[in-house]
Amino acid sequence: MRVLSIDLLKIISIFFVVLSHVTLFFLSNNGNDVYLYFFRQSGQLGVVLFFMCSGYFLLNNTRENQVGYILGKIKGILSVLLFWLCFYYLYDAFFISRFTAVDDVSFLTYFNVSHHLSDATHLWFIFSIIGLYILTPFIRCVFREANAEGIMKMLIIMVFVSNLTLVNALTDYAFSFKSIPDNLLLPFQTEGLISFLVGGYLGLTRPKVESFSFPHxxxxxxxxxxxxxxxxxxxxxxxxxxxxxxxxxxxxxxxLCTFLFMMNINMNSYPPIIDDISKSVLGIYLVHNIFVVEVHSEFIHNMILRATGEINTYLHIIIYSTLAFILSYLFCRGLRKSKITEKIITL
Known part of the structure; x- marks a missing residue:
């Protein structure tokens, strides 16, 4: 099942992620700039949209053998993950270290992307997707049209309960105590789970809004x-x-509003270049840090800013993000030419 407008949404989402990672260096130097926060938070928006896209398709797939289907996807993504963990470890240890200081850590430490900042940190998303894959066979059986109303009610409850963690954060900051027991809140904090389920619900119900009408x-x-x-x-x-x-x-x-807007755009075709980029979305996510150089960006950006005469920061971020996106796509396009290398950027 392919939806062209959602393919386009994935492309927009990965650009948001690249934009966010480029912004990190500048935000660390100017922590009160609302425009930089807008750029930085765009990465979260892109990630949530990715989770929604995954739920949209996975939770509505029509495979008879759900367990076999999911195990096959897990096997594929584990191979991809292991390759890029090794790649970024070698990339940091033997290439980037020539230009700037890099912590000397063991591979096992490096492997834990949740607790070690490196050029592979963005691979946390792949670990999260694996967790959601594992849950899919259990959840898939619930996603039936007859259950749509009940699913929506449970999603509303989950969003409400999970957001109580923000209430806890406020009361802890203001009064030094948490007003709501953590054991009520923690079950809903699995990264991406709510967005994954929302995407599945949208794939099940496919709410219709007339393209470019006032509600749209x-x-x-x-x-x-x-x-x-x-x-x-x-x-x-x-x-x-x-x-x-x-x-x-x-x-x-x-x-949710972005997803609904995009899924209700009637698209029968788009330019071949957009179609080709959509085939490389996962690959772009995996390789973009080669060009963004997230944790070593001081070397890259200071050099460019000196060469360009200190151009506007926001313009620099957009231009550099676009360049990193294009280079990542071209790199993936080259990798896709071989059946062997294609396997490390696609599923």
């Missing part, structure tokens, strides 16, 4: 407004308050 345009407006509010609040509270909390209501609202 308002979806986009609401997405932008919700995301802007998230960025403004983040600039006041600091990135840590919302960052990584993919369940937060502002991000979920923006992601």
């Amino acid at each position: 345009i308002m979806l986009l407006v609401l997405a932008v407004v919700s995301f802007s509010v998230l960025s403004i609040i983040s600039s006041c509270t600091g990135i840590a308050f919302f960052y990584g909390k993919f369940y937060n209501i502002l991000l979920q609202t923006s992601s």
